[in-house]
Amino acid sequence: MSLPTSPGRNTRRTAAAVTAAGLVLALAACGSDDADASSSGGAEDGHGELSLQLSWIKNAEFAGEYLADSNGYYTDAGFSAVNLVAGPSTGVAELVQGSVQVALSDAVSIGTAVANEDAPVKIIGTTYQKNPFTILSLADGGNIATPQDMVGKKIGVQDSNTSLFKALLAANGIDEGELTIVPVQYDPSVLVNGEVDGFVAYLTNESITVAAQGKPVTNLPFADNGLPFVAETFTATDQTIAEDREMLKDFLVAEIKGWTDAIADPAAAIDLALADYGSDLGLVEENEVQSAQVANDQLITSSDTDADGLFTISDELQQETLKSLAGAGIDVSADDLFDLSLLDEVYEEHPDLVDYAG
Template identity: 60%
Template sequence: MAIHRTGRARTRALTTAALAVVSALALSACAGGSTPAPSGGSGAAADHGEISVQYSWIKNEEFAGEFYAYENGYYDDAGFSDVVGISGPDTGVAKLLSGTVQVALSDAASIGAAIAEQDAPLKIIGATFQKNPFTILSLADGGNITTPQDLVGKKIGVQDSNASVFAALLNANGIDPADVTVVPVEFDPTPLMNGDVDGFMAYLTNEALTVELAGYDITNLAYADNGVPYVAETFSVTDQYLAENKELLKAFLTAEIKGWTDVFQNSTDDSVALITKYYNQAAEDSADGLEAVFGALDPTKTAKGLEAEKLLISTPETEANGLFTISDELKQQTVASLKAAGWDVSVDDLFDTTIIDEIYAENADLKNYLP
């Protein structure tokens, strides 16, 4: 089955999102008023009502922590009558600005582009992925691209919506774009397997696994480890919603921390079973959604995807500071990576991590997510 032929809506949908921002900005004033204000405190007595959360992709292993938060009642305990998780693909930018959703699981490139290009009033308040999942995928007996300099003279398959991020990889490593042949591709890695390209812009958590499971020996040139480190799967909100709903967001992020802690403390088999349950429910609820289009989850690939994600989520910094935290160094690295892609934003433009920092200051035990 071809994977993600429709495209994915993180950096893949930046052009569409940027166009939508223009009209959505006019509606941003209402973005902070759709959820009841908390009565005070983030304890069990709080009543935060219902909120909507835009997922960046289909309801697969990328949202295992959210599924545990549902399954184990963490959202309920936090005072929410319902947390409506909305399947992607979607960057969430336009929906945040219009007030259609209150939180989006997006990425630094999508949020940073909206801020840089349209002065969108958005903030990243935490990040699930400390490392972005982009990679230049190659075959070990083919292009075997192990260093950025190996890109020189090669044919690289790049999706149109990822052109800016690929340009950032070249820029960050001092490579002249004229020295690389870019071949337009979709998200199906067949051109790589057929030898039509030497490298393929992919996800460590998706297409790289597809090719590996097809029996090929692969080589990954991970962006995060080769000059383009930035956070992804970010908790993103409007400035107004953040200012008006700090206790609600504190309660929400606390539930999320507990859910993702369960991902690390439960067996992979148990997590795959839970992911499959929520994926299948999404397919039943929306027959024309991508969950239904893609058909049944492959449990082997789902398990591998989950383990690959853990490597992006858990780092020495999160072990010390807690899940979703973003160090000052990583914030600086993120804005530098965005600048290499053509989006000039400051740390203060992009981030406000006061809530996640407060959570751990008040509940240090939540830092202990590893088994």
Template identity: 55%
Template sequence: METTPAPVPRPSRRTALGAAAASIGALALAACGGSSDAASGASDGGSGDYGSLDLNLSWIKNAEFAGEYLAVDRGYFEKAGFSSVNLIAGGPSGTSTETMVLSGSALIGTSSPLGVAPLIKDDEAPLKIIGTTYQKNPFTIISLGDATPITTPADLAGKRIGVQAGVNETLFEGFLAANGIEASALEIVPVQYDPQPLVNGEVDGFFGYLTNEAITLELDGKDVVNLPLADNGLPFMAESLVVTQESIETKREELKAVLVALIRGWSDAVEDPEEGARLAVEDFGKDLGLDMEKETRQAKAQVDLVSTDETDANGLLTMSQDLMQKNVDALVTAGFDLTLEDYFDTSLLEEVYEENPDLR
């Protein structure tokens, strides 16, 4: 099993809602996210002089951000008008994207609809999602085929499921609600992010990531069975691009330049996942002791989450009306009764693709 870095856990580390909520009062009206006070540049989205870009990642610098690495490595951000790029790692010791963007410490960052929903609903935080890398989330309930396989939501009845506190717990509760399952029908066991309790038989299922813990367990020779949330009633997008409403209004061209660079980077990551994994292991995450085989598997596995029939038609990072509505419906199930317009703004990507037809 992968032991270095520490087991790479998932969803709840994405948002650190407690920290974000604690600081939201001071941050809600803070200056918009942004890394440069440079002029907004020309309307073509690529000829501005924007200075340095601060981009907050939702997790450690593993293969999950292959598109960002390729965009930096191949000079796409520089061509878009940025003098340098600071990819800010998230993770156990990192700060949530919501907090970073609201405070102005980052112009843009990656999170998820469920990450921004509590802050938008409860604190009226001026956040918007302007695009998404993962069209389909990788959240899953992992079980072992040679122990107690869980292949359908109905199989959860009577089982012990390891779930991390925070956003993961909220996601799991939404998953149960979406499938008409009462929480009393099973036992929710508090766990951390290492799937060892599943291996030890302390739980029958473990809340994790298809592209992370599931792969780590497979590489350790375990008979892994997945129950993907996205295929069973909870179709959240993930690695969504979060900004402030103010930056949409005042740094529009700068944001569009970021999107152009990211689209080019993720296009390369889809075509060459091995290179994205290599950059994670040997360059951007070289201090983490990442395993090349695991990172390559992750980079390849996430291609199907990033590139879909809808992105083939509309372009990478885009969010279709149907996808956004499914996310809103899932958020309502999770207790966040807001409208599509409260969460999403697709206008920047629409302009980007209209002004840069070569990106398709």
């Protein structure tokens, strides 16, 4: 957004940040004592506290969470408090250690942890129907509007996103030798300065901040060009799903209500981000407004959510996600990655929540 891009965001951007060593230590630390201590379900007076690991800083990206909290939906759902833990993080280590009960992550991060480390976690819903990854370019520079426009160009790719970028190439029949991969960090100034023609970025972040500098931009979204996978996924451990099912369902109800409000009145959520939840971050209102518009119009809502409700992942989108992960060398099945039965039950029990558009 308006903040300087931090090298730390590689932990949010890809599952490569969940190192084998770190996850093994986390799994080793995850025992019955931790699980019992972190469990928030089963109390006679409600669910107690829940900790939600956010994937990034407290900006407009978590508009629904702010409204679920401030409008009392978490309280209505039986939680004495829901702690919004700022990222960046993929959330996997925190989940398996038991320090949080739910994490907002993405299919690449979760799929990698499941496939490579046998992490006992599953996606139970998703905020974003489409992932926000893009090849960002300057309209008067590289102007990369189609995959073939990358041929012959210099593309800035962060180390942690290399496998994902190569999957984009493979999905579009482009050989690595047809372009130049330039190792970069997460600061898009290399694009603005002309050191690269394209840059792996987020539609809701660098694309907006570069344009705000008076530089017209062109985007090549991964989701529209061969790599559609879900992001900002609600993820929980297998143990929490088994032992605290009703707690997770109540949490999802509160989240659906919060995001329904955020879609109906994004300005209210942005005000909360600026004045309260992200008040110490130096957020720029105009950038946050644009981020919310992109998220609401392009990433969160779709014909599937119109028909079946927010956070749903259709069978087709599941298969598209798995195909995208396979292209990045991540071998998982739908049963390994998803458990959408909780969300199905939520909508069966609360059919009125499907109509988020009112």
